[in-house]
Amino acid sequence: MDKIIVRGGKRLNGTVKVEGAKNAVLPVIAASLLASDGKSIIRDVPSLSDVYTINEVLRYLNAEVEFQNNMVHIDATRELTAEAPFEYVRKMRASVLVMGPLLARLGRARVALPGGCAIGTRPIDQHLKGFEAMGAVVKVGNGFIDARVDGKLKGAKIYFDIPSVGATENVMMAAALAEGTTILENCAKEPEIVDLANYLTSMGAIVKGAGTETIRIEGVDRLYGADHTIIPDRIEAGTFITAAAITGGNVYVKGAVPEHLSSLVAKLEEMGVEFIEEAEGVRVIAPDKLKAVDIKTMPYPGFPTDMQAQVMALLLKSEGTSMITETVFENRFMHVEEFRRMNANIKIEGRSVIINGPSDLQGAEVAATDLRAGAALIIAGLAADGITRVTELQHLDRGYVNFHGKLAALGADIERIYDVEKEEEAMVAKLAANVK
């Protein structure tokens, strides 16, 4: 088992560079399946386990994929397979994003049902409603979603009941190769949606309005491979901002895009944190004492649910009573119990948590319950008395590249212990294979 071990008490100082955004690169790689002509090059791709998983999904579907030096080369011009099995979808829910491209290109998509996860039930009814409105017949059975259309998908007017990021992306990709015009209403407005629309446009698609409530897509007959650079990861940037703030530090977050972070910056400013916009990023200067604030997670441009756990760590060290209300996912408080193990004064009341700060945080052994919880527990460990050990790091690795290394470079007392048992097993297997 891997573990991150952190000793609290060091102020973070220096510069940290943000990677390309996980939540932008996954749909962009999926969208590459739409190119029946030419290769795609995707740049600034982070080395995350989720990226390896989506690449594996594409290979399974018969695309050629190479990932080196933060660049992914994709050739999807061969005949594709229509099925994404459970072994991939189980590892990463975003595998469901191949459904729109496959349906548009092949007229068929069969994808394992993603099921729920640690943060909520996460249905995909809005994705399916979009495909059905475009003429697909969707059947769910034997653990699979099977969608088929005779001929091409047809442009349609679709109103999403909730502004779902994944549904907006999946249906936008399907509409890019549909016959006629698709109008999507009540769309998600996240910067990652805009990044996907920009990539689709460079592939030859006609997409207008991404980043607003209404997206209009004129279907085209063919899409081509394109060269695209992924936007910086606003959640990784926000995570380092929070880490700097909890340690009373001064950190330049290079690559952070201020306009993508405005709700987080506004809340942290209320807490007393200072921000200076510099040429290529944002400098965070923490005060000696942080003030309590109330936060409600909302779809973009509201406060991101993907920053809720990290900011919870920060509010544990703030003076006064704070309330965090989670409105996006119904079960995204699994980390609260872990914070309690660190002596946090925190309680859950329905969809809110109440924090009486500042807590006298103490190092403890805790488990990452999802990727952001993992980052949040490490952040809490930076400000705790003594040593914190964080396990279940497979979650962290889905969304952060070398998280402990980046914190260590900023001055944190932190190390990662790699799975010695596994290494030993692999070594024995290798030696045994040599004998044969």
Ligand SMILES: CC(=O)N[C@H]1[C@@H](OP(=O)(O)OP(=O)(O)OC[C@H]2O[C@@H](n3ccc(=O)[nH]c3=O)[C@H](O)[C@@H]2O)O[C@H](CO)[C@@H](O)[C@@H]1O
């Ligand atoms: C890979 C990726 O980009 N993941 C992000 C994406 O997830 P994802 O795309 O899964 O999130 P959605 O925006 O779809 O989900 C938001 C809410 O809508 C619900 N819902 C969604 C679709 C649907 O058909 N029916 C339905 O009820 C979900 O259960 C959830 O409660 O946006 C989330 C919300 O910002 C982020 O936390 C995730 O990091």
Ligand SMILES: C=C(OP(=O)(O)O)C(=O)O
């Ligand atoms: C919840 C997240 O991701 P995913 O949708 O990939 O599970 C996240 O990035 O915080």
